[in-house]
Amino acid sequence: MKYALVTGASKGIGKAIALELAKRNHPLLLIARSEDLLEALAREIRDSFHVEVHCKAVDLTTATSANELVEWCESNQYHVDILVNNAGFGLWGAFGDLPLDGQLEMMNLNMTSLVAITHSFLPLLSKSDRSYILNVASIASFLAIPHFSIYAATKAFVLSFSRSLRFDIAEQGIKVSCLCPGATESEFLERAGMEAIGEKASGVYMSAEAVAKIGVSGMLRGKAEIVPGLVNKIATTGIWAAPRSIMESIAGSIYRKRTSS
Numbered sequence: 001m002k003y004a005l006v007t008g009a010s011k012g013i014g015k016a017i018a019l020e021l022a023k024r025n026h027p028l029l030l031i032a033r034s035e036d037l038l039e040a041l042a043r044e045i046r047d048s049f050h051v052e053v054h055c056k057a058v059d060l061t062t063a064t065s066a067n068e069l070v071e072w073c074e075s076n077q078y079h080v081d082i083l084v085n086n087a088g089f090g091l092w093g094a095f096g097d098l099p100l101d102g103q104l105e106m107m108n109l110n111m112t113s114l115v116a117i118t119h120s121f122l123p124l125l126s127k128s129d130r131s132y133i134l135n136v137a138s139i140a141s142f143l144a145i146p147h148f149s150i151y152a153a154t155k156a157f158v159l160s161f162s163r164s165l166r167f168d169i170a171e172q173g174i175k176v177s178c179l180c181p182g183a184t185e186s187e188f189l190e191r192a193g194m195e196a197i198g199e200k201a202s203g204v205y206m207s208a209e210a211v212a213k214i215g216v217s218g219m220l221r222g223k224a225e226i227v228p229g230l231v232n233k234i235a236t237t238g239i240w241a242a243p244r245s246i247m248e249s250i251a252g253s254i255y256r257k258r259t260s261s
């Protein structure tokens, strides 16, 4: 039996990706910090789709977490053929105003932990004839965003890393895709402290389920980059076409924190 390991599976896009894979009868390994939410999702998946599911509550910002996950898989003989690196968060505000600790934690989860898990799981993934890595970045990967600068930089890293890794490990039969969602309904805004921006963008939100469906089918088709939804596709095309400084200035005026917000 081959499993899909999904990080950040307790809620939002990761939960929706887990449900999408369950619909396709794929056994699952669910990872996040909230054990109760993972167990509830595992019960829902077993009841609705009758696929095998196991959970592990892990804080992925700890230095040992990637090894812990590999040891858990090896000792239980969970063979992994899909790795979804989805766990991540954002923090909204001017660089100097946001506490350094929070920004370093975000870099740790969004980049370091993703790299460590990917590296640690390569030997396991390469045991299958065909396997997949789906890294969750963002449309923020395509543009430097003032007042969201470290988050956008972490997601630019994820996109760049995913695109080159795709070539590095192609001969091992591992396909790498990068999912770049735009505004998506989840608890992301709350953790980022971005509710005020969220209200402005309410018309363009996609559901986590729609993003997950497009993400999983793009991954299984081996797409390098998956931008879900027409609005996001238009936005990313616009970012490529227009001069960077103009786009950064527009982004800066959208993302600037106003004292009234």
Ligand SMILES: NC(=O)c1ccc[n+]([C@@H]2O[C@H](COP(=O)([O-])OP(=O)(O)OC[C@H]3O[C@@H](n4cnc5c(N)ncnc54)[C@H](OP(=O)(O)O)[C@@H]3O)[C@@H](O)[C@H]2O)c1
Residues within 6 Å of the ligand: 007, 008, 009, 010, 011, 012, 013, 014, 031, 032, 033, 034, 035, 037, 058, 059, 060, 061, 086, 087, 088, 089, 090, 109, 136, 137, 138, 139, 180, 181, 182, 183, 184, 185, 186, 187, 188, 189, 191
């Ligand atoms: N929502 C958007 O608009 C949007 C747009 C573009 C990209 N994204 C990206 O999509 C991904 C998923 O975000 P989301 O929107 O679904 O946000 P979300 O609803 O806040 O979910 C985040 C997930 O990450 C997990 N997580 C957070 N910190 C963790 C840690 N230290 N260790 C282990 N797991 C941790 C959370 O679980 P626990 O709290 O239980 O640990 C949760 O399952 C992120 O990488 C985000 O950057 C989101």
